[in-house]
Structure formats: C-alpha cells, structure tokens
Amino acid sequence: MIRRSSKKFIDNLLKKNxxxxxxxxxxxxxxxxxxxxxxxxxxxxxxxxxxxxIRLENNILPFKDKEFDFVIASxxxxxxxxxxxxxxxxxxxxxxxxxxxxxxxxxxxxxxxxNDHIWHTEFDDDEKKxxxxxKLQYIExxxxxxxxxxxxxxFRQSLILELYWENSIEYDLNQKMHDEVYKISRVVxxxxxxxxxxxxxxxxx
Numbered sequence: 001m002i003r004r005s006s007k008k009f010i011d012n013l014l015k016k017n018x019x020x021x022x023x024x025x026x027x028x029x030x031x032x033x034x035x036x037x038x039x040x041x042x043x044x045x046x047x048x049x050x051x052x053x054i055r056l057e058n059n060i061l062p063f064k065d066k067e068f069d070f071v072i073a074s075x076x077x078x079x080x081x082x083x084x085x086x087x088x089x090x091x092x093x094x095x096x097x098x099x100x101x102x103x104x105x106x107x108x109x110x111x112x113x114x115n116d117h118i119w120h121t122e123f124d125d126d127e128k129k130x131x132x133x134x135k136l137q138y139i140e141x142x143x144x145x146x147x148x149x150x151x152x153x154x155f156r157q158s159l160i161l162e163l164y165w166e167n168s169i170e171y172d173l174n175q176k177m178h179d180e181v182y183k184i185s186r187v188v189x190x191x192x193x194x195x196x197x198x199x200x201x202x203x204x205x
Contacts, residue, residue, distance in 0.1 A: 002099075002128055005164035010072075010098045020069035023093065025061070026076035035072065037063075061089045071097035078102060078117040083132060087169050096166040101130075104138075106159035110148050111141040123161050129170035130163070 014022060014034040024035035029047060031038045037052045038044070039061065045053045054062055059082050071094040073086075078101060080086045090097060101121045107113050114137060122131045143151065152159060 001167060002130065002163055002165040002170050004123060004125070004162065005098070006162050007098075007100065010162075010164065014070065017069070021067070022070045022072065023063070023068040024072045024074075025056070025090075026079070027072070027074060030074075032072050032074075037068070059085045059089070061093050063093045065092055066095060068094040069096075070094060073097065074100040075102065077132070078107070078113075078119050078121060078135075081118060083119060083173065087171060091167075091169055096164070099130075099161075099163040099165065099169070101161040101163070103159055103161055106148070107135065108137060108139050109141055109143045109151075109159075110145055111143065112145050114141055121161060123163065124172075127170070129172060130161075131172050131174070133174040 011034075014020065014032070018034070020034075021036045022032065022034050023037045023039060024031045025039045026041070027035075027038060028040060028042070029044065031048065031051070035051065037054060038048050039054045039056050041056050043055050045055070056062070071090055073090060077083060077086065077099065090099075102110075102113065102117070104120050104122065107117055107120060117135050120133050120135045123129075124131055148159070
C-alpha cells in the first residue's frame with residue numbers, strides 16, 4: 001500500500017513513536033532529526049559524529065531484513081540507476097516508510113536537476129502506485145535549488161510528491177525513450193508575456 005501523505009504527517013508520526021528505529025537513506029546533510037541510522041554513498045561520518053552513520057558501498061543496503069520500524073528516502077529515487085533493486089531493498093529492511101520526490105514540474109524548473117536526475121515520477125491516485133519513467137527536459141531550468149525553496153513555501157504540492165507506504169511500494173517502470181520531446185521555449189514564453197503586457201498597455205491608453 002502506498003498513498004499520498006505529507007512531511008508534516010510523517011514528522012508527527014515519528015514524534016509519537018520515538019522508540020522506533022528509523023533509517024534515513026541518501027539524505028546527504030539533511031537527515032531527519034528522528035533518524036536512528038543514517039546511510040549515504042558519501043562519507044558523512046564526521047558530519048554525523050553524534051549519530052550512527054553507515055556508508056553505502058553497493059546496491060544492497062547493509063542491514064538485516066525488517067531491521068527498521070521506518071525508512072525515509074527523500075529525493076533519492078530520481079538519482080538511482082537500479083531503481084527496482086532500491087525499492088525492493090526499502091521493502092526488505094522495513095515494512096513502512098516515507099518517500100519524497102520532485103514532480104515533473106519541479107524537475108524541469110531547477111538547474112541542478114537537469115544532469116543529476118535519471119527518472120521522472122508521478123503518482124497514480126486511482127491505482128495507488130508510482131509511475132517512473134525516463135527523465136525528459138521540457139523546458140530549460142530557471143531556478144536554483146536555493147531559490148526553489150522559496151517557491152516550496154507556497155507551491156509545495158505542485159513541486160513535491162509526499163508518499164507514505166506500508167508493506168509494499170507499488171510502482172510501474174517505463175524505460176521507453178521518446179523519439180520526440182515537446183520543448184517549451186523560454187524565449188517564446190517571454191515574448192508572449194511581453195506582448196500581453198504591451199497589449200494591455202495599449203488598451204488602457
């Protein structure tokens with residue numbers, strides 16, 4: 001089972017269950033405050049010197065089956081080449097968790113995502129599953145990661161997928177490459193915007 005949720009719901013859930021053993025994987029420098037164990041491909045042991053940090057060295061997570069009560073994978077899946085194995089490993093080490101992903105819109109807007117991300121992700125509310133497909137760049141990016149954080153305060157639901165799962169993570173993986181990609185030109189958009197402003201100006205005068 002997987003469904004839409006919110007980080008606020010997850011934060012409250014972990015706050016109520018402080019005895020849970022929580023794994024935060026691929027979090028970089030922003031591990032969840034309730035994480036018991038942090039795992040990343042980078043060696044961040046010095047940064048997390050007050051936490052149990054374990055470095056990930058291959059596709060298989062270095063943990064026992066159902067070792068954790070909860071696992072967090074925030075902005076990780078879109079980077080992972082072997083996404084099937086990764087999702088299977090999440091299910092193996094825990095029976096519930098939180099997944100956070102960029103929407104296709106956010107993926108296209110942010111400069112840093114252009115070369116770092118492999119997959120696009122959408123959530124099918126009818127089938128209750130994640131649809132994963134090859135990333136396509138529809139528009140040239142206009143935002144940096146730091147500036148996008150300001151947008152998140154207002155447009156979070158349009159830019160971020162927040163998902164809670166139990167027992168299994170349902171998904172479809174479509175790796176077909178598109179022959180043609182419709183690209184939205186920033187220049188065309190700017191011209192239309194300026195043209196509209198000019199027409200409104202003429203009407204008023």
